[in-house]
Amino acid sequence: MTISTPHAADFVAKPEALTIRLETPFDDAWIEELHEISFGPGRFARAAFRVRERFAVDPSLCWIAELGGQRAASVRMTPISVGGINGYLLGPLMTDPAFRKQGAGRTLVKHVCDLALERDGVEFVLLVGDLAYYRPLGFAPTIPNAIRFPGPVDPARVLVHSADAEMGAKLSGPVSRFISR
Template sequence: MFQIRSELPSDGAAIESLNDLGFGPDRRGRTVYRLRLGAPTLGFIAADPESDQPLATLRFWPVMVGLDRPALLLGPLAVTPERRGQGLGRALVGHGLSVARDRGWRLCLVSGDPDYYRPYGFEPAAARGLAMPGPITAGHLQVKELAGGALDTLPREAILRVLPWRCHRGGDADGDAVVTHRRLRVG
């Protein structure tokens, strides 16, 4: 048994531990980590329902495709070794994609095993002219439409680059939250 909930600030250490177990402490040197700047836009935990202990984690990061197309970058997805193969990762990905769609996101990218992500509707990004700066395992960059037609409107005349998109959260004169976005070039 597990329950899915939104990530909390107090989950930070547990998330880092799960990611180290899943990907090793050298994970921050991978190309995809250069796109994970600032805070994730969406973060979810599969937790033990009695102790609320995180058993798996999934984050989504805002990126820009080309110069003007906001998208989400899925990952990392990590599951504690004792619970792998029990559906926690699949449940988190399905839940996360559903929330992203409900919040109006149109595109999602992932750098991961094509066999794992294909059942969610991800397809090779290279076939759509998308590339990520820096080295990445061939075939691992994938894309999924969260809204119909989102991929049809991408320009086909040039290879697009995935650029990180940082969110700055602040407040306006009334104290309401304001989010501004900046594009950052990588490489």
């Protein structure tokens, strides 16, 4: 069964003002500042940060959204495996406070999930986040405590997006390195 998700343009009031592009080294300082604003000093203790500390992000899945030519949001993806099933960890997703509620973040999520799930051997996108925000983008809960992160995580916030509607029940075990095949 395929999960139907909206198109990126559905989230933006003025889609003609939104552009998305790959992240470049020019964006590094802006992303770090936005990360600090969005998550504060406790960001380094988060379980998702611990995963990204162990496994490098995939630069082909690190995107920037611009509204009216200004950087508005950023998203990164990290290749992972859970129980021998390959996927990606989404995050951090960050939107500049001046551009919140304009669809830039949701558009980035939809875009990177589409790209990731089109890849051979990739079966899911996982994240730790708010179900109310991510459910309209195709995310669903996983089995509480079945996926083990390298740090504490609220099991109700571990969400998965996959073409397989049963993926949330299939994922079990520690978050580990993406398995090359």
